[in-house]
Amino acid sequence: MRNRFILLILIALPLLIFSVKTYTYTIQSGDSLEKIANKLNIPLSIIIDYNPEYAYKKYIYAGKKLIIPEKPVIIYEVKSGDSLSYIAKTFFSDASLIAEYNNIKNPNLLYIGQKLEIPYEYIGLSFNKNVDVSWPVWGEITSLYGWRIHPIYKEKRFHSGIDIALSEGLPILSAVTGKVVEVKKDNGYGIYVKIKAGKHYYIFAHMSKALAVVGEIVKKGELIGRIGSTGISTGPHVHFEVRTLAERSIDPFNLLPGFKYAHVPIEKHYMGGN
Numbered sequence: 001m002r003n004r005f006i007l008l009i010l011i012a013l014p015l016l017i018f019s020v021k022t023y024t025y026t027i028q029s030g031d032s033l034e035k036i037a038n039k040l041n042i043p044l045s046i047i048i049d050y051n052p053e054y055a056y057k058k059y060i061y062a063g064k065k066l067i068i069p070e071k072p073v074i075i076y077e078v079k080s081g082d083s084l085s086y087i088a089k090t091f092f093s094d095a096s097l098i099a100e101y102n103n104i105k106n107p108n109l110l111y112i113g114q115k116l117e118i119p120y121e122y123i124g125l126s127f128n129k130n131v132d133v134s135w136p137v138w139g140e141i142t143s144l145y146g147w148r149i150h151p152i153y154k155e156k157r158f159h160s161g162i163d164i165a166l167s168e169g170l171p172i173l174s175a176v177t178g179k180v181v182e183v184k185k186d187n188g189y190g191i192y193v194k195i196k197a198g199k200h201y202y203i204f205a206h207m208s209k210a211l212a213v214v215g216e217i218v219k220k221g222e223l224i225g226r227i228g229s230t231g232i233s234t235g236p237h238v239h240f241e242v243r244t245l246a247e248r249s250i251d252p253f254n255l256l257p258g259f260k261y262a263h264v265p266i267e268k269h270y271m272g273g274n
């Protein structure tokens, strides 16, 4: 019995060490989420990550409380088959920086369930700033734009975007610099964010969480959501769709940079990066 108690403490300890401490902030009159983000010097997307219901709110009210993390980091739980370099790629980040921040001496020694802190400022570091439209995630392309046999309805349907699969909870970065025009929960698209930039709309669908608010200007490479499988979906992925301002979809490959702009070499159909 005593041994089991000690074992429980040993298991519980790392979780406590790695969970981010939070405090509450009471909304003041005259506050907007952007103002609060500036005041607390924390990215807006992190505030919404901790208070996900605020992604859909049109108004915020003085007196209501927000949960704010003391450190602007995203916690990533190590899964079977992960390596530090793979994790770094999915955050468009740098493995050595993540190792240093988490005090990891040997990057080959990660354990399943280990919680890594990924500072927000490290996310998107390797994003290509030299192209107009970037890959929003680093994952596997599982479905192209055009006619296909629908994976759920098993009939021929037009696929209005491309699907890129990767693990639940990983960051989705804005492919463009533009204005957030919609953040919604839809039966088909699940939780999605729609951004207007230049002559196009860009839609990122099936998120587990949207981390942007309507009216916000987001920069290319900024965190706008997390990977999920909401709506009509067979697994965690992002459906990335580009539309003209007349709401007609076009093939995202017409705008995305080629594979040569991927920040990592193509392994199978893995890509992303830029």
Ligand SMILES: [Zn+2]
Binding pocket: 143, 159, 161, 162, 163, 238, 239, 240
């Ligand atoms: Zn799709």
